[in-house]
Amino acid sequence: MSAQPTSPVSRALPGFPGGTSVSHLCVYDWEAADGFHGGSPHLHTLSTEAYVVTAGEGEVHTVSSDGPARDELKPGSLLWFTPGTVHRLVNHSGLELAVVMSNAGLPEAGDAVLTFPEEILADPDKYAAAVALPEDEDAKAEAARARRDLALQGYQQLFSAIESDGVQEALGRLHRHAVNLVQLKTERWKEIFEANVASETRRVQQQLAALSGGDGHHLGEASVIRGEPKPGPRLYGMCGRLQTWKA
Numbered sequence: 145m146s147a148q149p150t151s152p153v154s155r156a157l158p159g160f161p162g163g164t165s166v167s168h169l170c171v172y173d174w175e176a177a178d179g180f181h182g183g184s185p186h187l188h189t190l191s192t193e194a195y196v197v198t199a200g201e202g203e204v205h206t207v208s209s210d211g212p213a214r215d216e217l218k219p220g221s222l223l224w225f226t227p228g229t230v231h232r233l234v235n236h237s238g239l240e241l242a243v244v245m246s247n248a249g250l251p252e253a254g255d256a257v258l259t260f261p262e263e264i265l266a267d268p269d270k271y272a273a274a275v276a277l278p279e280d281e282d283a284k285a286e287a288a289r290a291r292r293d294l295a296l297q298g299y300q301q302l303f304s305a306i307e308s309d310g311v312q313e314a315l316g317r318l319h320r321h322a323v324n325l326v327q328l329k330t331e332r333w334k335e336i337f338e339a340n341v342a343s344e345t346r347r348v349q350q351q352l353a354a355l356s357g358g359d360g361h362h363l364g365e366a367s368v369i370r371g372e373p374k375p376g377p378r379l380y381g382m383c384g385r386l387q388t389w390k391a
Contacts, residue, residue, distance in 0.1 A: 146352055149231070150286060153214070153224075153340075154214065158254075159248060159340055159344055160248065161344075162190050162244060162246075162341075162344060163246070163248050163316065163340050163342075163344040164244055164246055164248055164297060165244075165245045165248035165249070165251070165344070165378050166242065166243070166244055166277070167168070167242075167243045167245075167381075167384055167386050167387060167388045168198075168240065168242055168243070168384045168386070168387040169215070169240065169241045169243050169383060169384045169385070169387075170235075170239075170240050170243075170384050170387075171183060171202060171233045171235040171239040171241065171383055171384040172233075172235060172288075172292070172383065172384045173208075174289050176292070176293065176296055177293065177296065178296070178300075180234045180266070181234065181235045181236070182202070182233045182235045182239075182383070183232065183233045183234060183235075183292060183293050183381075183382055183383030183384055184258055184259075184291060184292040184295040184296070185205070185230055185231065185232035185259045185298075185299040185318070185343070185380045185381040186230070186231070186232075186257060186258040186259060186260070186275075186295065186382050187227070187228055187229060187256070187257055187259070187319075188227050188228075188229075188251060188255050188256050188257075189227055189228070189232070189255055189256075189322050189323065189326050190226070190227055190247055190250055190255050191227060191245050191246045191247040191250055191255050192224060192226050192227065192245070192246045193225060193231070193243065193244070193245050193246075193250055193251075194222065194224035194244040195217065195221070195223050195224065195241045195242075195243060195255070195259065196204060196221075196222050196241060196242040196243075196244070197219050197220060197221040197222075197239070197240070197241055198241060198242055199219060199239070199240040200218075200219075200220050200237050200238030200240055201216075201217065201236045201237045201239060202217045202233060202234050202236045202237070202239035202299070203215060203216055203217055203233075203234040203237075204217055204223060204231055204232065204233055204234070204351065205208070205231070205232040206225060206232075207229070207230040207302065207306070207311070207315060208225065208226075208228070208229045208230075208231060208315075209228075209311070209312070209315065210311075211306075211311045212221045212303070212306070212311075215324040216239075219248050219319060224244075224377055228315070228319055228322075230302065230315070230318070231260060231290065231295065231335070232289060232299065232383075233383040235384075235385065240386050243248060243386075246341075246373070247336075247337060248334040248339055248340045248341065249339070249340045249342070250333055250336055250337065250339075250386070251344060253329065253332060253333060253336055253354045254311060254326055254329050255324065255326065255333070256382060257308045257321075257322040257325055258274075258275060258291070258295040258298070258382065259295050259296075259298040259299045259302055259318065260274055260275075260294055260295055260298045261294070261298040261301055262298065262301060262317075262321070264298070264310075264312055265321035265322075265325065266324075268324070268325055271325055274291065274294055274315050275375045276379070277291070277328075277380060279379075281377060284353075284380045285311030285380065285388035287380075288380040302314055302315075302318060305317065317367070337379070349366060371387060371389035371390065373388075373390070374387075374388050374389060374390055
């Protein structure tokens with residue numbers, strides 16, 4: 145007689161496989177000055193990001209080394225982009241995504257850089273003030289929307305620069321600002337990477353070596369793990385309201 149399935153035991157959530165992170169995103173439906181509804185354009189300096197659309201419809205607008213592009217998003221869509229790609233989520237109707245990020249912990253530690261106007265990107269103190277959200281939960285929505293609108297001002301500057309100087313020059317200037325903004329954070333990032341990604345890679349390497357020698361002792365540690373949503377309101381992310389899980 146087969147055993148009846150039971151709920152897995154709730155326990156501390158280890159790192160997701162491969163040193164990734166996973167969140168659920170309800171994309172902002174706030175209208176912007178250009179008539180689109182959605183989030184803040186930004187880029188990541190080290191992490192690759194993937195979208196798996198679970199509900200609604202929309203688009204993601206990107207600027208990469210290939211130039212500007214727009215990709216339709218609908219349930220079942222899968223799209224990802226590598227570091228340096230400027231991306232902006234646009235919500236046509238109830239857009240929700242599962243977001244998978246490489247390098248767990250680094251996006252939260254400042255790996256993302258918003259496309260603020262160049263005078264802000266060039267000044268780390270001004271950038272830090274512009275990107276921060278208040279502690280007061282009631283004030284966060286207004287501040288997140290103002291942050292989005294400021295990023296869109298710089299986004300329009302980027303497109304003007306693309307028209308006048310070309311993609312490589314305009315994007316390269318933005319990338320140089322991004323590097324300057326994150327450079328002092330990288331020593332801390334190395335510690336996060338070591339704990340979340342490198343250690344996971346070494347664990348798999350050790351298991352592979354063991355299997356090569358006929359040793360499968362790690363299979364005896366098989367387990368099922370349930371992640372519990374973090375309590376409290378969803379976070380105000382750059383593109384929408386984020387649901388994360390307890391670590």
